[in-house]
Amino acid sequence: MTTSYELASRQLLAPVSIGEQEIDRLLGELCAHQLDYADIYFQASRLEAWTLEDGIVKEGSYNIEQGAGIRANSGEKSGFAYTDDLDFASLLSAAKTSRAIAASGNSVTVPVSLRNQPALYQPVNPLDTISRENKIELLQEVEQHARAQDPRIQQVIVSLVAAHDSVVVAATDGTLAGDVRPLVRMNVQVIAEQKGRREQGSAGAGGRTTLEFFLNGRGLELAEEASRQALVNLEAVDAPAGMMPVVLGSGWPGVLLHEAVGHGLEGDFNRKGTSAFSGRIGEQVASPLCTVVDDGTLEQRRGSLNMDDEGTQTRQTVLIEKGILKGYMQDKLNARLSGCQSTGNGRRESYAHLPMPRMTNTYMLAGEQEPDEIIASVDKGLYAVNFGGGQVDITSGKFVFSASEAYLIENGKITTPVKGATLIGNGPDVLTKVSMVGNDLALDAGVGVCGKDGQSVPVGVGQPTLKIDELTVGGTA
Amino acid sequence: MSFDASAKQAQLQSLVDTVLNHARKKGASAAEVAANSSHGIAATVRLGEVETIENTADNGLGITVYYGQCKGSASTSDLSEGAIDEALTAACDIAKYAAEDPCAGLPDENRLAKEWPDLDLYHPWQIPVEETISIATACETAARSYDERITNSDGATVNQDEGVGVYGNSLGFIGGYPSSRQTISCSVLASENDDMQRDYWYSTARDASELESVESIGRRAAERTISRLGARKLSTRSAPILFKPEVAAGLLRNFIGAISGGSLYRKSSFLLDSLGQQVFPEWINIHEDPLKPGGLASAPFDSEGVATSARDIVADGIIQGYVLSSYSARRLGMETTGNAGGVRNLTITPNTETFEEMVAALDTGLIVTEMMGQGLNMVTGDYSRGAAGFWVENGEILYPVEEITIAGNMKQMLMDLLAVGNDADYPGSIQTGSWLIREMMIAGE
Numbered sequence: 001m002t003t004s005y006e007l008a009s010r011q012l013l014a015p016v017s018i019g020e021q022e023i024d025r026l027l028g029e030l031c032a033h034q035l036d037y038a039d040i041y042f043q044a045s046r047l048e049a050w051t052l053e054d055g056i057v058k059e060g061s062y063n064i065e066q067g068a069g070i071r072a073n074s075g076e077k078s079g080f081a082y083t084d085d086l087d088f089a090s091l092l093s094a095a096k097t098s099r100a101i102a103a104s105g106n107s108v109t110v111p112v113s114l115r116n117q118p119a120l121y122q123p124v125n126p127l128d129t130i131s132r133e134n135k136i137e138l139l140q141e142v143e144q145h146a147r148a149q150d151p152r153i154q155q156v157i158v159s160l161v162a163a164h165d166s167v168v169v170a171a172t173d174g175t176l177a178g179d180v181r182p183l184v185r186m187n188v189q190v191i192a193e194q195k196g197r198r199e200q201g202s203a204g205a206g207g208r209t210t211l212e213f214f215l216n217g218r219g220l221e222l223a224e225e226a227s228r229q230a231l232v233n234l235e236a237v238d239a240p241a242g243m244m245p246v247v248l249g250s251g252w253p254g255v256l257l258h259e260a261v262g263h264g265l266e267g268d269f270n271r272k273g274t275s276a277f278s279g280r281i282g283e284q285v286a287s288p289l290c291t292v293v294d295d296g297t298l299e300q301r302r303g304s305l306n307m308d309d310e311g312t313q314t315r316q317t318v319l320i321e322k323g324i325l326k327g328y329m330q331d332k333l334n335a336r337l338s339g340c341q342s343t344g345n346g347r348r349e350s351y352a353h354l355p356m357p358r359m360t361n362t363y364m365l366a367g368e369q370e371p372d373e374i375i376a377s378v379d380k381g382l383y384a385v386n387f388g389g390g391q392v393d394i395t396s397g398k399f400v401f402s403a404s405e406a407y408l409i410e411n412g413k414i415t416t417p418v419k420g421a422t423l424i425g426n427g428p429d430v431l432t433k434v435s436m437v438g439n440d441l442a443l444d445a446g447v448g449v450c451g452k453d454g455q456s457v458p459v460g461v462g463q464p465t466l467k468i469d470e471l472t473v474g475g476t477a
Numbered sequence: 478m479s480f481d482a483s484a485k486q487a488q489l490q491s492l493v494d495t496v497l498n499h500a501r502k503k504g505a506s507a508a509e510v511a512a513n514s515s516h517g518i519a520a521t522v523r524l525g526e527v528e529t530i531e532n533t534a535d536n537g538l539g540i541t542v543y544y545g546q547c548k549g550s551a552s553t554s555d556l557s558e559g560a561i562d563e564a565l566t567a568a569c570d571i572a573k574y575a576a577e578d579p580c581a582g583l584p585d586e587n588r589l590a591k592e593w594p595d596l597d598l599y600h601p602w603q604i605p606v607e608e609t610i611s612i613a614t615a616c617e618t619a620a621r622s623y624d625e626r627i628t629n630s631d632g633a634t635v636n637q638d639e640g641v642g643v644y645g646n647s648l649g650f651i652g653g654y655p656s657s658r659q660t661i662s663c664s665v666l667a668s669e670n671d672d673m674q675r676d677y678w679y680s681t682a683r684d685a686s687e688l689e690s691v692e693s694i695g696r697r698a699a700e701r702t703i704s705r706l707g708a709r710k711l712s713t714r715s716a717p718i719l720f721k722p723e724v725a726a727g728l729l730r731n732f733i734g735a736i737s738g739g740s741l742y743r744k745s746s747f748l749l750d751s752l753g754q755q756v757f758p759e760w761i762n763i764h765e766d767p768l769k770p771g772g773l774a775s776a777p778f779d780s781e782g783v784a785t786s787a788r789d790i791v792a793d794g795i796i797q798g799y800v801l802s803s804y805s806a807r808r809l810g811m812e813t814t815g816n817a818g819g820v821r822n823l824t825i826t827p828n829t830e831t832f833e834e835m836v837a838a839l840d841t842g843l844i845v846t847e848m849m850g851q852g853l854n855m856v857t858g859d860y861s862r863g864a865a866g867f868w869v870e871n872g873e874i875l876y877p878v879e880e881i882t883i884a885g886n887m888k889q890m891l892m893d894l895l896a897v898g899n900d901a902d903y904p905g906s907i908q909t910g911s912w913l914i915r916e917m918m919i920a921g922e
Contacts, residue, residue: 048567053743056576062567064553064560076523081532084555097532132574155744191745191856200745200856239861241884241920242713272523273629274666276673352535352554391849391863395666395675396705398880400850400863422852422861422882424920472710474852474861474882476918 004123004306005114005178008166012044012066012178016086020112023170027109029095030072031172034105037332038072038098039171039310042086043351047163048127052139052156060132069351070094073333074102082352112176117306117313120299121208123180126162129210135160138211138219146190146223152234153227154198155191160184162211169311173332177311183207183302183458185447186214188222192230199236201229202404205445207300229386229405232417239406239421239475245378246423246471247409249385250371251442254461257292258362258450259390259399260427261285265319265327266357266452267334267345269394276397276428277325285325286431289367292320294329296344296360302446303361303460310346310355317343319362320431331357349455359450363462367437371465374436376412382473383407383414384423397427422474430468438465480516482599482655486641489514490653493645496540496561501647503569505542507583508647509781512538512556515640518606522613523632524621530606533638542568546577580807583781588803588813589650590784593777597770598656600684602637609635612661612691619695620665626706627699631664631675637685650782658773659685663698669706676701681904683771701846704867708877711868711921717842717895718883718914719835721866722903724848725912729763731853731887732756733820736796738805740855747858747888748796755794757891760828763791767821774906780818788814790823825909827899835898835911837872843919844869845883858887864919881921890914 013019023040030038044066051059067084068091079101081094130138139158146156161184168178185206191198203225205218214222248256261277269275277285286292296314298304305314310332318326330338331346334357347358375383383406390401402422407414443462450459489512500508517533538561539552549572551564617633636659643653662679678697680689720728732748740746748756757763767785769775778784781803789797801809802817829835836844849863861884867874898910 056578057574058578058581059548059550059575060571061549062551062564062571064551064555064564066555066560077527078529078531080529081534083534084536085557094532101527101530132570136574157743191743198744198856200854239884241882241918243920243922272631274631274675352533354529354531389851393675393849395673396708396879398849398863398865400852400882402850402852402861419857419859420854420861421884422850422863424849424863424880424882426880472880472882472920472922474863474884474920476861476884476886 004119004180007123007180008168008178011166012042012168018086018088022088023112026091026095027170027172029092030099031109032104032106033072033099033102035072035074035099035102035172036336037172039169041069041309041351042168043067043165045163045165046127047161049159049161050135050139052143052158055143057136057139065350067351068094070098071354072098072101076337077101078354080354110172110174112170112174115175115177115311117177120297120304120306121182124182124210125164126182126184126210127164129212135211138214142188142219142223145220146188146227149224149227150192150231152192152194152231153190154193157189159187167309169309171311175311177307179306182209184209184211184213186219186222188226190226190230192234194234197234199230199233201226201233204447207302207446208304209300232405236417236419238477239418240382240473240477241475243470243472245381246468246473247374247378247381247383248466250438250440250465251462252444253384253387254363254444254463255387255390255401257364257463258359258461259392259401260425260430261292261319262359262362263392264394264397264427265329267328267330267338268357270328271334271338275394280325281327283325284323285428286320286323287434288323289437290320290323290431290434291365293318293365294345294359294362298361301361301443301460302448302458303359305360308344308346309348310342312342312344312346314344314360329357329359331355347457349457353455356453358452358457359459361443361460361462363443364464366439366441366464369436369438371438371440374438374465374467375409375414377436377467378409379411381409383409392427398424399427400424418475424472424474430471433469434466435469436467440464480639482639482641485514486643486653486655489641489643490651492556493643493651496565497645497647499565500540500542503565504544505569506545507543509541509583510538511642511644511780513640513642515638517636517638518609519634519636520606520609520613521632521634522610522617524630525614527610528632538564540565540568542572543582544572546579546581547572547575548578548581549575580804583646583648584783584803584813586648588783589648590652590778590782594768596768596775596777598654598683598775600657601639602659602685609637616661616663616691616695619692620663620699623696623699624703626667626669626703627665628668629666631666633663633695636660644780644782646782652778652782657683659688661688661691661694663695665698665702667702667706672706674702674705676705679904681773683773705877708865708879710880711878711919713920715916715918717839718917719839719842719844720912720914721844721846722901722909722911724845725909726903726905726907727848728912729823729825729907729909732891733800735855736799738799738801738809741799742805742808745856747856751796752799754796756796757791757794758894759794761791761794761894762789762826764789764824765820765822769822772822772906774821776821779815783813783815783817785815785821821906823907825897827897827910829896829898832898832900832911835896835913836869836874838896838913839869840872841870853887860885860887860890881919883917883919885917
């Protein structure tokens, strides 16, 4: 079987006549300066997107992105340059620019050797496995299915994206590794109208696989889900304002973990002491019911990677175990400076961006409670099952996430739907208020995008149903 | 840095021309091509030491082809012949699968810019990296030495960027110009007791000589950070809200989103059919000036070659015009407003003098300096966001607040605008003073 590395280097390096000899020379040039570490990241990606609107597929687009980024580290310093021209002269010039971060010296080059790695997804090109006719048919089928849900569904937009990303990483620590990363996604957005009131619903799914993922009913399910949400929102009343018990549904509401604790546990912030979680390893930061992990090894998941963007194999990292803070997510630079090992969380948006510690799939392990019992335990509170985005200030620890589908809980029962509202809390103490954890762990459907320092990467989140004894709900009522 | 803007512009113009020719040869009935190339360097200094030196060099080419009313698009960051050919072939192929859209197509020929002034957008800085580092160092030092409670730093960054953009279409339009942008930013942390806070300040301009001084940027970053120490929550209540310019600009941007073609023709705006309607109090005027010399968002023609011109978007509180491209205009049965690519340089007329006057007018209420999360439902106007700022009683700023939300409906918020200050001091292409809004719901403890 052809490995991901062989495929990636065949697609990326062979056409520009870059082989191991050239890579060795470039690393040698980098090593001529007093660096602690340097790497070269080659990337070629293709992305195809289709959008159906007003019942017709009125546009499609195709994007090419390719180039190489060369980074040099000396102490805490990083020098970085990149080129979209993959000829040797351009690469050499980028290497010389980035190594200027440190003075010249003479260090030893470590020969690179190929790493074995798992195959959490197939090295396929998802742009090609189904024809353009079939992509368009799929979009139309999903659109018609959404409209067929209810006559109140007025507006339907369906989009389909397939991306094929090949990367090769070579580094002065001996790393030579490659990966071929497919990524697909479908989104359905609808607007429902009733007596002059308009409300929206949306649903999406995807993963590191091919577009066949949407063929056996999954696309249709998204149409049903988006329509269902819009119809629920037509009945929504003003959301309550104030502090109250909040029950979060399983799956996508795990965006809570991503914002409240995930970012604050990234190695760079903690090395620099800028996170509200800095220096708190071993301390209680959550109730004993909470165990939170970051796991890049889940098959075909949107946030999964066979290797991170520094060539490190991904793994499961326990962040919080039974309420105790266990560890941070590290890339190579921050691991070296903090005296630990990379956890395989070194990620970058593209060759034109510097890597940094980023999440992969972040989720809370299941507890023992039945979801019904959790709802029944609340007298008066909020049950939130779908969310838009979130944001965190990692220094003060304050985070928000915005509910797009939520209900009142009254006397232990889910009652009236309420309008979208932002929930706000403090990362280091919100999980200490988790008093019940469900047995229904679910991961999100595969639509997460995480932004940090202007760089976007695909991520996953997940959690079981859980109850937070008090959280501020930003409604108007 | 070696970047020859005029040579680059000539090179990109010839590239655009070649690609347009190739599109024609592939049978496209119309085509448009945009190419850009930029070059820059960003140096970050943290705790007095260099942290990163990033050399940026970005290229891009975007192609749209039409076969009758069918459209296909492609783009590439690699300007090699092979990549451009692959992109063009893909765009043509996609167009063959796309359905006919009667509104698709190039702009009307008579709306294309014929000639245009030099808008004074290109002032390359081109200082050596050592000097960039010393500027960043001075800025961070100004922040760190401001107060002993400034205990940590996210660093100061000096960014110099210059580039050229060219747009051409098969109606014979081709135009391009160089531009530059220089930015200095600084972010520091303060701590006191168990509280840790972070804030920032920055300055950005086409011409480095127009940047705020490094001492001032550093000092303001520090002041803003210190002022957040000791923040409390508030109890849930409704109160008047004073949005500082840095967050008021976001409200103005939200308003523009609601009157933009894409939201309107998709009927996903809370301001449908608002043309000619009163949506603000009658003393509000909002002006767009795309031709402002040296402006951060200035452009002599929009992203499809349509000539831009100054106009009132809102006069006497009434919407005078939407924000449209050729496509969205056709969808709405209207004419383009020259806004393909967005609005360019917005100002709102103030009706109040100083920020202090506005605080006095607020009397008892909340000053908002930061908002978190998205929180606007564009279809309904429902608005709910995380907020931080200061609590004011009887015109006196009492203490910083955090971990609260503010909520309302945007349509009502616009009508409830009581005052706009002349204290516009936040950098960006949307210039507004603070906004005083009659009342919103605050959720807290």
